[in-house]
Amino acid sequence: MSVKCPVCGKAAKSGTAIDCARHMFGTGDKAHRAWFESQGLSYIDLLLSQTTEPGNKAYVTVAELIEKAQKD
Amino acid sequence: MEKHLLRITVNDRDYELFINPKTLLVEVIRDHLGLTGTKRGCESSSCGCCTVIVEGMAVKSCSVLAMQVDGMTVTTSEGLEKNGKLDAIQKAFLDNGSYQCGFCTSGMLMSSKALLDENPSPSVMDIREGIDGNLCRCTGYNSIVRAVAAVARGDYREDKQ
Amino acid sequence: MKCNVINTPVHNVDGIAKVTGRATYTFDVTVPGMLFGKILRSPHPHARIKNIDASAALALNGVRAVVTGKDTLGIKQGIWRRYKELCDEQILPLEKVRYIGEPVAAVAADTEEIAEQALDLIEVDYEVLPAVYDPMEAIKKEAPEIHEGFERNINVTRHIEWGDVDDAFDEADYIREDWFRCSGQAHACMETRCAVASYTADGKLAVWTSTQSAYYHQVLLADVLGLKESDVRVIAKYVGGGFGGKFELDAAQFCSSVLSMKLCKPVKIVFTREEDFIASKRRTPMYYYVRTGVKKDGTFLAREARVFTDGGAYTGMGATALYLTGFFHSFPYKWRGYRHDGFRVYTNTLPSTSMRGFGTPHATYCSELQIDLIAKELGLDRIEIRRKNGHTPNYEVPGQATIASCGLEQCLDEIEKWIKSRGELPPNRGIGISSYGFMSGGIFNRFDTPYSFSSAVVTINYDGKVDLHVGAQDIGQGSNTTLAIICAEDLGVRLEDIRVHSGDTAECPPDLGAWGSRQTLMAGNAVKMAAGEAKRQLLEFAAAQMSPNIVYDLDIKDRWVHLAGRPERGLDYFEVVKKALRGKDGQRIMGRGYYTPHRKGMISPAYSYGVQALEIDVDPETGKIKLLNCVTAHDCGQPINPLGLTGQLEGAISMAAGYGFLEDIPIEDGMVMNPNLVDYKLIRAPDMPETEVIEIETYEPEGPFGAKEAGEGLTNPTAAALATAVLDAVGVPIKELPITPEKVLNALKEKKAQ
Numbered sequence: 011m012s013v014k015c016p017v018c019g020k021a022a023k024s025g026t027a028i029d030c031a032r033h034m035f036g037t038g039d040k041a042h043r044a045w046f047e048s049q050g051l052s053y054i055d056l057l058l059s060q061t062t063e064p065g066n067k068a069y070v071t072v073a074e075l076i077e078k079a080q081k082d
Numbered sequence: 083m084e085k086h087l088l089r090i091t092v093n094d095r096d097y098e099l100f101i102n103p104k105t106l107l108v109e110v111i112r113d114h115l116g117l118t119g120t121k122r123g124c125e126s127s128s129c130g131c132c133t134v135i136v137e138g139m140a141v142k143s144c145s146v147l148a149m150q151v152d153g154m155t156v157t158t159s160e161g162l163e164k165n166g167k168l169d170a171i172q173k174a175f176l177d178n179g180s181y182q183c184g185f186c187t188s189g190m191l192m193s194s195k196a197l198l199d200e201n202p203s204p205s206v207m208d209i210r211e212g213i214d215g216n217l218c219r220c221t222g223y224n225s226i227v228r229a230v231a232a233v234a235r236g237d238y239r240e241d242k243q
Numbered sequence: 244m245k246c247n248v249i250n251t252p253v254h255n256v257d258g259i260a261k262v263t264g265r266a267t268y269t270f271d272v273t274v275p276g277m278l279f280g281k282i283l284r285s286p287h288p289h290a291r292i293k294n295i296d297a298s299a300a301l302a303l304n305g306v307r308a309v310v311t312g313k314d315t316l317g318i319k320q321g322i323w324r325r326y327k328e329l330c331d332e333q334i335l336p337l338e339k340v341r342y343i344g345e346p347v348a349a350v351a352a353d354t355e356e357i358a359e360q361a362l363d364l365i366e367v368d369y370e371v372l373p374a375v376y377d378p379m380e381a382i383k384k385e386a387p388e389i390h391e392g393f394e395r396n397i398n399v400t401r402h403i404e405w406g407d408v409d410d411a412f413d414e415a416d417y418i419r420e421d422w423f424r425c426s427g428q429a430h431a432c433m434e435t436r437c438a439v440a441s442y443t444a445d446g447k448l449a450v451w452t453s454t455q456s457a458y459y460h461q462v463l464l465a466d467v468l469g470l471k472e473s474d475v476r477v478i479a480k481y482v483g484g485g486f487g488g489k490f491e492l493d494a495a496q497f498c499s500s501v502l503s504m505k506l507c508k509p510v511k512i513v514f515t516r517e518e519d520f521i522a523s524k525r526r527t528p529m530y531y532y533v534r535t536g537v538k539k540d541g542t543f544l545a546r547e548a549r550v551f552t553d554g555g556a557y558t559g560m561g562a563t564a565l566y567l568t569g570f571f572h573s574f575p576y577k578w579r580g581y582r583h584d585g586f587r588v589y590t591n592t593l594p595s596t597s598m599r600g601f602g603t604p605h606a607t608y609c610s611e612l613q614i615d616l617i618a619k620e621l622g623l624d625r626i627e628i629r630r631k632n633g634h635t636p637n638y639e640v641p642g643q644a645t646i647a648s649c650g651l652e653q654c655l656d657e658i659e660k661w662i663k664s665r666g667e668l669p670p671n672r673g674i675g676i677s678s679y680g681f682m683s684g685g686i687f688n689r690f691d692t693p694y695s696f697s698s699a700v701v702t703i704n705y706d707g708k709v710d711l712h713v714g715a716q717d718i719g720q721g722s723n724t725t726l727a728i729i730c731a732e733d734l735g736v737r738l739e740d741i742r743v744h745s746g747d748t749a750e751c752p753p754d755l756g757a758w759g760s761r762q763t764l765m766a767g768n769a770v771k772m773a774a775g776e777a778k779r780q781l782l783e784f785a786a787a788q789m790s791p792n793i794v795y796d797l798d799i800k801d802r803w804v805h806l807a808g809r810p811e812r813g814l815d816y817f818e819v820v821k822k823a824l825r826g827k828d829g830q831r832i833m834g835r836g837y838y839t840p841h842r843k844g845m846i847s848p849a850y851s852y853g854v855q856a857l858e859i860d861v862d863p864e865t866g867k868i869k870l871l872n873c874v875t876a877h878d879c880g881q882p883i884n885p886l887g888l889t890g891q892l893e894g895a896i897s898m899a900a901g902y903g904f905l906e907d908i909p910i911e912d913g914m915v916m917n918p919n920l921v922d923y924k925l926i927r928a929p930d931m932p933e934t935e936v937i938e939i940e941t942y943e944p945e946g947p948f949g950a951k952e953a954g955e956g957l958t959n960p961t962a963a964a965l966a967t968a969v970l971d972a973v974g975v976p977i978k979e980l981p982i983t984p985e986k987v988l989n990a991l992k993e994k995k996a997q
């Protein structure tokens with residue numbers, strides 16, 4: 011089953027949660043940002059870690075949350 | 083402070099001035115004589131905008147006291163032109179577009195002139211090193227190097243004109 | 244089209260004044276009775292001003308006035324006048340200082356020495372606040388607040404996107420991520436910021452100043468001083484360099500005006516070189532993250548980039564850098580999906596502003612170095628990968644811009660040829676390349692001018708000589724010459740027939756001035772229109788005499804008024820002018836021209852393109868770089884002033900190469916560590932490479948005579964070419980500017996260890 015963006019409903023071609031996280035970061039508009047805050051995360055801090063450290067730690071964190079949201 | 087008498091010849095004109103002995107040559111030239119062609123671009127003697135020729139040598143006029151050149155002959159960019167005729171180096175600067183904003187130009191002209199007087203056939207590296215003390219933020223120097231080389235080549239000798 | 248004046252080598256119209264020492268800069272201006280001003284500056288990076296006591300200073304013999312923020316209207320100003328929240332700078336602040344060197348008070352005295360002494364006698368009571376100096380720190384939750392109401396100190400954000408980025412990444416065979424860091428840079432104009440302000444009892448203010456736009460300063464000064472624009476006259480006949488650093492309101496202009504208004508006496512303020520380094524503005528430092536997806540064959544698919552820029556203490560013009568770096572990071576290539584997020588962050592350091600290239604040298608450096616790394620990884624030819632993905636004529640950057648002329652491909656061909664001609668290179672020598680592009684004037688009107696962006700007036704006098712009044716500003720780039728050439732060409736007279744008037748708001752029409760590479764195109768078009776109008780008036784009269792079928796059958800070339808189809812039939816231009824004036828009851832022949840870009844995409848009406856190759860030697864023992872040859876294939880449309888163009892190119896190389904490997908503004912605890920020309924390294928004559936320019940002529944339909952931008956875009960490629968040259972020479976990518984010997988050595992050590 012492909013994972014859909016909890017904000018706008020867009021699904022990545024690959025259907026993976028990590029690509030969905032990528033989409034959410036990349037869009038980065040008010041609505042998408044608000045979702046991060048609603049999960050108790052800080053959009054800017056995630057963005058900072060994603061753009062300053064190698065690896066995809068922030069994406070992974072968000073992907074897990076998206077999957078969780080999908081299940082609920 | 084007690085004033086000292088300074089006798090100085092600038093651009094073929096004799097001056098007698100009473101000055102504070104701490105006055106820099108550049109201050110005498112600009113502020114006392116009103117020859118503002120000579121510029122200042124720093125306080126650390128590192129830009130060369132203030133270069134003038136003293137007794138045939140290029141000198142940064144911000145780095146000497148006026149009293150040190152008492153009795154000597156000074157040439158500034160205003161003094162390069164003779165009888166309404168531009169000096170070869172001035173013509174070469176025009177033809178090669180060797181100036182942009184022009185703020186470094188007076189100093190560049192004087193360094194170039196002194197270099198050519200001392201070494202009439204400099205290599206490109208000689209020229210580059212000859213103007214090493216003069217900063218220019220606009221031109222990238224190469225047009226200045228071409229101008230000096232053109233003069234050295236004899237492009238501006240009287241008989242050629 | 245055959246031209247008589249355009250593209251011939253000419254002396255600049257101000258050449259004689261400059262080679263004879265007669266050109267008078269603001270630095271040289273003296274006005275009778277003039278006082279000298281000095282500025283007291285904050286020693287703290289972040290502090291509240293509790294009290295300022297100037298009584299001891301005022302008691303000093305020869306001191307005429309001391310002013311602080313309390314003597315001003317307290318207006319927060321900025322250059323993006325349309326966006327009030329971004330007008331955030333009081334030049335004499337009332338409450339807080341936000342960087343070391345920020346003005347807190349100004350003194351006027353009989354001499355500079357007395358003013359200097361007075362500074363020591365002013366007592367300022369500060370409450371020191373915690374400070375932060377790096378955008379990556381300032382954006383953190385726990386960082387001190389620099390301006391109220393800016394969450395996480397984020398000053399401006401900017402998102403640029405087109406295409407489906409996620410989809411495009413999905414199709415990529417190879418994805419690469421890199422991190423880069425770009426330093427700041429000082430404009431280091433040889434003439435430091437300076438101004439002479441003279442306010443008189445009739446309520447009028449005249450300000451001589453070193454500016455890139457007399458009109459901007461007229462408006463900005465009127466705003467902050469509460470005067471009518473027309474009561475402020477700004478004069479800037481000669482300007483000792485600008486490079487993007489001289490069109491925001493600066494403390495020399497503001498403080499001298501405030502002092503002069505208080506005293507009704509002229510006041511002169513000249514920044515020392517140190518003040519110019521610590522408290523004028525600078526090129527924006529940036530942290531860049533770039534992720535790029537390509538196909539195996541090198542086709543570019545998607546790019547996603549994020550940039551955090553160090554805005555320093557105030558907005559000024561700096562926010563535009565965010566947009567330009569975002570847009571030009573895509574340049575000059577085609578992307579299916581492109582996404583760029585920019586964050587400009589306040590810090591307690593000197594503010595960042597525009598500087599030649601304005602965000603684009605950074606963007607180009609990160610992009611080009613990464614492209615070379617991708618080509619290496621995939622085993623592709625570096626010219627080929629650029630050719631495959633480069634812009635082409637009539638390409639549309641989706642939703643952003645329409646490219647008309649574009650000579651990128653020819654530029655690549657020329658550079659490829661040159662590289663081949665160099666043959667096998669000795670060890671530790673390399674050739675770097677960089678493609679680039681730039682705009683010819685921005686179309687945005689954030690300054691909110693009601694006037695057209697450029698205007699000009701052409702007047703033909705009785706003797707046939709022409710007065711050309713322009714608001715464009717010559718800051719050494721030679722715009723007066725370029726505009727005179729355009730005028731002469733269009734009118735059909737010679738360059739020596741034109742006298743240009745510029746740099747004085749009292750006699751010249753308003754114009755946004757010298758920035759964003761706009762003057763050749765915008766002011767050029769205005770001049771062309773004005774000249775065309777004057778010519779039409781003249782030809783109308785000639786037509787009555789020569790009776791061709793229609794007026795448009797007549798033309799003027801090289802002072803000869805003739806039938807277009809039969810050039811031998813004609814009249815002497817000077818005679819026609821004389822008769823026309825008499826025939827028209829003495830009415831002067833005068834044409835007005837103006838230009839404002841409309842419906843010209845989002846950014847600019849036209850783009851310049853080019854490719855640069857830079858050959859260097861790297862000393863593997865010391866890490867030192869020696870620049871050898873720099874060849875640039877450049878498409879600037881129709882060149883107008885070839886000598887000027889060469890000068891722009893060489894000047895740009897010296898400045899941009901300096902940015903690449905020498906220039907930096909290290910800041911420790913908020914303090915600039917190298918505020919003088921000994922420690923701040925500029926390129927000097929022996930460091931310059933040999934330079935060569937290959938002109939690729941295209942015809943830009945939007946430009947005057949087909950011309951476009953030719954000076955600023957040239958600053959974009961050199962740092963990039965330097966980085967790719969180091970990669971080519973010794974095989975290490977240096978992802979942090981400037982490329983110092985130390986960084987090269989460390990990278991070489993690391994490489995060995997692997």
Ligand code: FES
Binds near residue numbers: 122
């Ligand atoms: S003023 Fe800079 S060297 Fe003299």
Ligand code: FES
Binds near residue numbers: 183218219
């Ligand atoms: S011409 Fe501007 S500094 Fe040399």
Ligand SMILES: [Zn+2]
Binds near residue numbers: 015017019033037
């Ligand atoms: Zn979404």
